[in-house]
Amino acid sequence: MVRRIAILTSGGDAPGMNAALRVCIRAGLHYGKEMYVIYDGYRGLVEGNIHQVNKEFTQDIINRGGTIIRSARLPEFKNPEVVQKAADILKDFEIDALIGIGGDGTYKGLESLSKHGVKVCGIPGTIDNDVGSTDETIGFATALNTICECVDKLKDTSGSHQRCSLIEVMGRDCGDLAMHAALAEGAEDVICVEHPLKEEKLFSKLRKMKAQNKSHAIIIVSENLLNINELAEKISKETGFEARTEVLGRLQRGGEPCAHDRILSSRLSAEAVRLVIEEEGSHVVGMKNNTVVSYDITEAVKMKHEHTHGLRALIDMLQ
Numbered sequence: 245m246v247r248r249i250a251i252l253t254s255g256g257d258a259p260g261m262n263a264a265l266r267v268c269i270r271a272g273l274h275y276g277k278e279m280y281v282i283y284d285g286y287r288g289l290v291e292g293n294i295h296q297v298n299k300e301f302t303q304d305i306i307n308r309g310g311t312i313i314r315s316a317r318l319p320e321f322k323n324p325e326v327v328q329k330a331a332d333i334l335k336d337f338e339i340d341a342l343i344g345i346g347g348d349g350t351y352k353g354l355e356s357l358s359k360h361g362v363k364v365c366g367i368p369g370t371i372d373n374d375v376g377s378t379d380e381t382i383g384f385a386t387a388l389n390t391i392c393e394c395v396d397k398l399k400d401t402s403g404s405h406q407r408c409s410l411i412e413v414m415g416r417d418c419g420d421l422a423m424h425a426a427l428a429e430g431a432e433d434v435i436c437v438e439h440p441l442k443e444e445k446l447f448s449k450l451r452k453m454k455a456q457n458k459s460h461a462i463i464i465v466s467e468n469l470l471n472i473n474e475l476a477e478k479i480s481k482e483t484g485f486e487a488r489t490e491v492l493g494r495l496q497r498g499g500e501p502c503a504h505d506r507i508l509s510s511r512l513s514a515e516a517v518r519l520v521i522e523e524e525g526s527h528v529v530g531m532k533n534n535t536v537v538s539y540d541i542t543e544a545v546k547m548k549h550e551h552t553h554g555l556r557a558l559i560d561m562l563q
């Protein structure tokens with residue numbers, strides 16, 4: 245029987261992690277379980293930074309950005325000896341189940357722990373929306389809203405100077421943030437893995453816009469793909485538009501979670517707690533077609549994220 249449940253947050257922080265933590269703790273207490281938090285992700289787990297919490301711990305955190313139990317990256321967690329040490333520590337603390345909130349890297353860590361006899365459940369928390377076993381991850385909607393706020397502001401200054409703004413957004417290898425932002429902002433172009441740069445097409449469009457005396461152009465670029473400063477230089481030389489770059493960076497991670505992320509966190513977390521208490525084996529939770537679903541963790545880590553159906557075609561149609 246599961247008596248003690250611990251929760252950690254891992255990988256990049258995402259708005260809504262605290263809302264998820266809140267519901268995990270409250271749902272666990274509701275089922276009569278003893279609830280623990282682990283500070284600093286897998287690093288804190290290996291160091292035994294584990295503390296029992298009560299309902300008061302969850303007060304006023306539903307709207308707080310970041311993660312109050314902090315996150316960390318521990319590359320050594322790929323090493324089976326480190327995973328074994330973590331499993332032993334959980335045993336020492338008599339923790340019967342571990343819930344991890346994070347992205348696909350966090351899920352791999354959880355899966356390793358499950359192979360060392362720990363009962364685990366993963367909750368998808370990452371702004372990148374790159375987890376295969378869910379349509380949406382906690383933090384994505386808030387990060388998208390933040391990007392849109394920034395782009396709206398950039399449009400004002402861009403338009404005042406007749407500039408082309410290249411705006412780099414996060415997403416790791418997933419273009420969801422870039423494509424959704426491009427759609428929401430009516431951007432002139434988006435460059436991401438799913439929608440690669442077509443240089444000549446872009447230049448000719450910008451030349452045409454310049455000839456029509458358009459006030460500004462917005463191009464959303466996903467991180468890790470190309471050097472946006474070099475592209476901006478080329479645009480300035482080839483099209484007549486003065487191009488400027490903005491890297492939004494970690495700004496995208498911050499801020500209060502939007503209502504959508506708070507609700508998503510709550511629905512997924514309640515199911516995660518139920519699963520570790522009532523079901524055998526280790527799982528992850530996710531949202532498919534607006535329904536909460538769960539998968540065996542080993543099956544889940546093999547699933548590839550598919551970007552929103554039809555989004556690329558829609559972006560092309562509107563350009």
Ligand code: ATP
Nearest residue numbers: 255256317318321322346347348349350352353370
């Ligand atoms: P985000 O993509 O939002 O940053 P994430 O969970 O994918 O979230 P990662 O840095 O990839 O972030 O992973 C978080 C942690 O998970 C790593 O620091 C490491 O401790 C653990 N981890 C990652 N990959 C593995 C793996 N293959 N095996 C075991 N543990 C892993």
